[in-house]
Every structure is written in structure tokens, then in C-alpha cells.
Amino acid sequence: MSDEFPPLKNDLILRAAWGQDTERAPVWVMRQAGRYLPEFRKLREKHDFFEICQTPELAKQITLQPIDRYPDLIDAAIIFSDILVIPQAMGMEVLMNPGPFFTKPLEVPEDVQNLQTEGVKERLQYVYDAIRLTRTQLLGRVPLIGFCGSPWTLMSYMIEGGASKTLQKSKTWLFKYPDQSKALLELITTACIAFLVGQAEAGAQLLQVFDSNGGDLSPHDFKEFSLPYSTRIAEGVREQLRQRGLQPVPLTLFAKGASPALAATAKYNTISLQWTVDPTDETIPKDVVLQGNLDPVVLYGGRDAIEREVKRVCAEFRAARPTGGWIANLGHGITPGVDPDDLKWFFECVHKYSVVNTIQE
């Protein structure tokens, strides 16, 4: 399997994800292939969002855009796709206009019976094809990240029908129909495990679970309705990779807004922190690798602010992980208005200030 693709020239992020010390922190950003890039917007004018996801050649082209624009500055690619491909593969229609829009969201627990839970892994074949093609054309420059949404975050989209500030409908399910909610979370968990294993089989070298709505739950409900399923994904993926004789793949959990100490109990190799978390927080266990966590809005603050904030964040992470185990990133996705040159400056600052002896000045 490993011979299928060109040899890897930059394994910084893999070493960091396994907890090893690195010369400097590896860096990538969530949503790095996205609307802040003029080359993305140009391609997007001609193609529907999910058409791009479903066309391996287009998904590959967009995945490579930031890698081509920032050569030697960026340490990972992330496959161009969306967390909502799982609900689609379960038979739900999802459009992007401009945010995600479900034409028939789940309204009552009986609606769950209409989901097509058999064959989900197979219907996502286009993602595996995109991953294979991208790995080939990356030419070993950097590792490729695969991903999925967490069961709770996907459940909330399937019920809300799109993004929501309050999550009133989906949280109502948790309080009104806790058992049926757990049954739905189980179904989604099974799909997530199969999908992540499929991505690793196709060549994804690191896997990230996005629990973007995890922090909208009380710690009690997070422990009841989100954490157990994210934990099961980590266990299930590791187990299935082992059974298939595949190399282990490092796993990252981004439980946005949730307590990092709780997120760490899910036993992922890495937890991704949003900017409201102090990486030196004593409650975070020392054996988990950290990813993050510059406030994405700093990228609008100009070069001096970017440099100052990167320097500060680098010092914090070095204090938190003196012997390595940090992947530099933003605390959430990069937003559409960022100047691509300011992102370049962010990468340059991370290269400079995450080297051990420069941050001790």
C-alpha cells in the first residue's frame, strides 16, 4: 500500500502527531482551500460546491491550490470535501446556497427510518478516488489529511437543516427523545468509522474529526451525547485498520468550544484547540498532542499583529509542550476576507518563532 504513492519528503506533521519533537512546529490551517483564495473563487464560479466534492479531478485541483501557492511553507494538505457528505450518503439532499441547506431535515425520530444506513461507505467512493488522485499528484510534498464530522455535529445539521446559532431543534431532540437520539448517533458513528477507514485505505495519512458543535452542549450533555461517539470512532478506526493490516494513522479531535480536558479523554492522538483555550491549561493531560490555536481574526490585524500574536502563541505552546507535540493552526477555519499574503506571513512567522531557540529570546 505505501509503495503506491511517491515517497514522503516532509513528515513533520506526522512526527508531531505521534508526539515527537520537531525542528519547528508543522503548520496548516483549517479551510486552507477556500474562498480567501482567488484561484478557488475562480473555479467555484464554474462549479457547484458538491459537484467539486464529487469530481476527484476538481477536488484534487482545489486541495493542491494552497500547497502550490505556499510551497515549503505549509506542512499538510486536507482533502477538499465537506462533513455533510455523510448525511448525503445516507440519502439526505444537501445543497450549498450559500451555506448548507437540507431540503428535508429530520423532524421526528420516525424520520430516521428513512435514512439509508447500508452502503454508506460505498457511496462515498468518490472521496477515496479524490484522495488517491491527490496523493499521487502531491508527489510526496506533504501528508494528506482526511476528515469527517462528529456524530453529534452531523446529527445537529441533519435536524437543524443547516447552520444554527442556538441548535434549538437538535438540542430539543436530546432532551425530548434521548434514546432515539442515541440510536441516531450510533448509526452516524458506524458511518463515520467506515468512512474514515475508507479514507485511510485510499491514502489519507492523518484523520481529523470535526465536532464543531460540541461546545454548544453543557459539559454533562457533551459527555452524554458527543464524547462517547467520538471515542468510539477513535477505537473503531484503530481496530479496523489493525484488522486490515494497515498502518496506524494519527487521529485528531476538534471539539470546538468544549473543555479540552474532556476532549482529551476521547483518546485521540491530538486535540485541536480553539483560541479561547490557553494551551498551558493545567487540566489538559500532558500526553496529548495539541493543535491550534491562533484566533482567525488576527489574520485581519496586519503584519505586526500577526507576528506579535504568532510569537506569543508559539511561546505558550512551547511552555505547554517543551518536548514537542504541537501542530500550529488557527483556532477555527480561515475566513473568506483574509488576504492570501497575510496568510503567507502567518506561515513565515510560525516557521520563525516555533524554532526552539528563537522563542526564548
Ligand SMILES: Cc1c2[nH]c(c1CCC(=O)O)Cc1[nH]c(c(CCC(=O)O)c1C)Cc1[nH]c(c(CCC(=O)O)c1C)Cc1[nH]c(c(C)c1CCC(=O)O)C2
Ligand atoms: C461545520 C462544517 C462544515 N464543513 C466543515 C465543517 C467543520 C469545520 C468547521 O466548523 O468549520 C468542514 C470542511 N468544509 C470544507 C473543508 C475542506 C477542507 C479544508 O480546506 O479545510 C472542511 C474540512 C470545505 C468548505 N465547506 C464550505 C466551504 C465554502 C462554501 C463555498 O465554497 O461556497 C468550503 C470551502 C461550506 C460549508 N460547509 C459547512 C458550513 C457550515 C459551510 C458554510 C460556512 C462556510 O462557508 O464556512 C459544514
